[in-house]
Amino acid sequence: MGMTMYWNPKIECMPKEELKALQYRELKQLVNNLYSFNKFYHDRMVEHKVHPDDITCLKDIAKLPFMYKQDLRDNYPTKMFTVPNNEIVRYHVSSGTTGKPTLVGYTQNDLDYWTEALARSFTSIGIGPDDTMQVSYGYGLFTGGLGAHYGAEKVGATVLPASTGNTERQVELIQDLGVTAIACTPSYMIHLLDTAKKMGVDIQRDTKLRKAVLGAEPWSESMREHIESYGVRAYDIYGTSEQAGPMFTECEERNGIHICGDIMYVEIIDPESGEPLEEGEKGEMVVTMLKKEAMPMIRYRIKDITMLMEGECACGRTSPRIARISGRTDDMLIVRGINVFPSQIEYTLLQIPEVGDQYMIYVSREGALDEMTIQVELRPEAFTDKLEDMLALRGRIEAALKKYLNIYVKVELKAPGELPRFTGKAKRVVDTRVI
């Protein structure tokens, strides 16, 4: 692989003890600031009977209260912000669990650290000024497109902001512009490879595409093997909007995702007891963003399941590594890279008087792309004997869900009583995707 390149060797290869000392200083300062100047964090700490003076070493972070997605919802839109509005330079919006979405605000420093993390990550997989990167994540409220865009520009790559869709054209652009790297969801990558094949384009022979940075939805080693059979080396990228967006990737060794320890502190806890777990033990990830200004995150329950990896990485970076995300501790689904909570579907259906309150969600993978089907029960009063009326109703439900969830959902009308009733914990989601 040639000489290992680092974007910021001083931080990336810092001795572990030095990094811990740095993390402690950042944490201490963050807690002091928030306790003194922010009502939400101040109240939360008082409620939890913890004072900044109680934090005397990095491990004391466990004394601090957790934060939850519900906190973001309760404080929508901007009540969590800890800087004046004129310091906010960008918003991104992702789905919330019900009703209101999750809004994330960024100061210029927040954007700069996000980009810095990506510059380190892209450099670690050999993406630099000689590369042309096609960004096929959605651009817009979703963090993927703009995040990858600025990261790639930072390392001097040429960026092609393709966004999603129009896949044949994307294949043509890969050929015409000599694209060497792509950032997208793993399922879109497979769809793109299928499309190229159908067009008679041999990726290895007819294009220069050799690297893919894939994330925003769960994927597996078997998907990696499939993608790599086309001669494209695939790397996992991780990050959610609460952290900033996609930020951290595997390095060339592909032995865990390197977390920039100066930017984010990771704990793994037992999701039931909340107790910290050791390296190598799988549990729920809890993140503390050490540099964030606009919307700090302390011990945020991200709900992703992973573990901290033991030992040193052969790449020479000392930064902590997490394993591929292996699941969630809540019922969030990721469909075509978009977060979907069953509660959002329930909320949308409640607004539609023609259907009952029972529903079932089926998620499957047709070819490379996810399909979501929602079954609902028609109320007898809403029945007319005209097929077109029924199809129009179905269309209206699909449109309402599309508007709210931001993805196409297929709706099926069922007769009352057709859907299962649950006495204990409802199992409304049937996910048959093989990932």
Place this chain on the structure above:
Amino acid sequence: MDDNIITQLSIFVNNEPGRLAHIASVLRECGINMRAFNLAESTEFGILRAIVDRPDEAFEKLKSTGIIVKKTDVIGIVIQDTPGSLFQAADIMGKAGINIEYGYAYTGRTTAAFFIRVDDPEKAVKVLKDAGIRLILDSEI
């Protein structure tokens, strides 16, 4: 005039094996005979339209078992065994501005008919009768 308007049952059915059989068995249990029917389908559901003897009783019975059912007024045009017979009726309604929403055929013991659902059944009955078109009577089915 009322005898010209036929009560049809419209039933919401899921497209799953055994759903139609279930409806048929409910009707059989109370000895109700299905005279004519038609099924309009979408991918996951269909609308069964049926002309039965004793529609009121059938309606109550189906409803009590939780089936979505509705009564709909239709009219039955007696079809003569001559070319253009259906065209003539359709043409009369078209000129009178009556919209035919759907229709289906019926072959009875004594006569053949075409059942239609129109947006204004009373007016349809009037213009068809005025033009000398014979309509099937409830008592004839």
